[in-house]
Amino acid sequence: MLERKYIFPNVIELNVQAGHLIGCNVYLIHDGEDWTLIDVGYEETVDEVVDLIRDIDFGLSKCATLIATHADVDHCQGLAKLKQILKTTVTSHQRAAELLESGDRLKTFAEIEAQGIHEEMPPVKVERHVSDGDIIKVGKLDLEVWSTPGHADSQLAFRLGNLLFSGDNIYRDGGVGAIDAHHGSDIPAFIESLTRIRDSNVEWLLPSHGPYFRKDKAMINQVIQRLEGYLHLSDFGTCAIDWPLMEQWEREIAEGRLPS
Numbered sequence: 001m002l003e004r005k006y007i008f009p010n011v012i013e014l015n016v017q018a019g020h021l022i023g024c025n026v027y028l029i030h031d032g033e034d035w036t037l038i039d040v041g042y043e044e045t046v047d048e049v050v051d052l053i054r055d056i057d058f059g060l061s062k063c064a065t066l067i068a069t070h071a072d073v074d075h076c077q078g079l080a081k082l083k084q085i086l087k088t089t090v091t092s093h094q095r096a097a098e099l100l101e102s103g104d105r106l107k108t109f110a111e112i113e114a115q116g117i118h119e120e121m122p123p124v125k126v127e128r129h130v131s132d133g134d135i136i137k138v139g140k141l142d143l144e145v146w147s148t149p150g151h152a153d154s155q156l157a158f159r160l161g162n163l164l165f166s167g168d169n170i171y172r173d174g175g176v177g178a179i180d181a182h183h184g185s186d187i188p189a190f191i192e193s194l195t196r197i198r199d200s201n202v203e204w205l206l207p208s209h210g211p212y213f214r215k216d217k218a219m220i221n222q223v224i225q226r227l228e229g230y231l232h233l234s235d236f237g238t239c240a241i242d243w244p245l246m247e248q249w250e251r252e253i254a255e256g257r258l259p260s
């Protein structure tokens with residue numbers, strides 16, 4: 001058995017455990033021998049994930065469920081394969097379940113034709129739909145479900161004590177999950193989700209990509225301000241709520257005030 005590298009009590013992150021980057025963050029949360037994973041990554045890394053879990057001495061039959069933060073390909077492509085190996089269930093938001101069960105390749109970023117990205121999205125059945133306020137039990141631990149739409153309409157986060165598994169809401173560098181109209185991104189909802197995270201009493205954010213970090217209200221405020229700017233700019237197209245420049249231009253034309 002390899003030594004378990006805990007990042008917090010009851011929490012192991014499999015990239016950290018492996019000592020190299022496998023893909024998106026895969027959090028293993030356990031109480032005694034009962035465990036679950038938050039996200040699983042790409043299909044091609046499933047075998048490595050299984051080996052790691054075995055190496056740190058968790059029973060493959062003891063997986064309570066596989067949890068999807070949302071349905072994106074880099075988080076969920078391996079779900080169908082891993083579910084079959086572990087003979088367990090999948091848990092997600094209902095809107096993510098629709099994409100996972102149909103193997104949707106557009107809203108999951110598996111197919112981005114304009115960039116030559118063509119990934120598979122093997123369909124997988126989702127046994128349990130969760131929404132805000134639900135509790136996912138892992139042994140005696142309570143994982144509290146937060147609905148945090150913005151990046152995707154199905155984006156979830158999960159609170160465990162003072163930790164928040166925060167999905168694609170925010171990263172250590174102040175970046176946020178991609179804003180893309182085709183993906184169901186919603187900037188006002190994103191701002192609400194970030195505000196909720198900022199004002200909560202969680203102390204640590206454990207995102208789906210990159211390092212976990214201590215919650216910093218000033219940093220989140222800056223991010224919210226940036227997103228508030230996008231609401232009135234063209235940067236994210238139809239994700240904006242208005243475009244004041246066009247009203248200014250209309251007035252200027254009507255008044256015959258042309259740029260000089």
Ligand SMILES: [Zn+2]
Binds near residue numbers: 024072168177208209
């Ligand atoms: Zn992601």
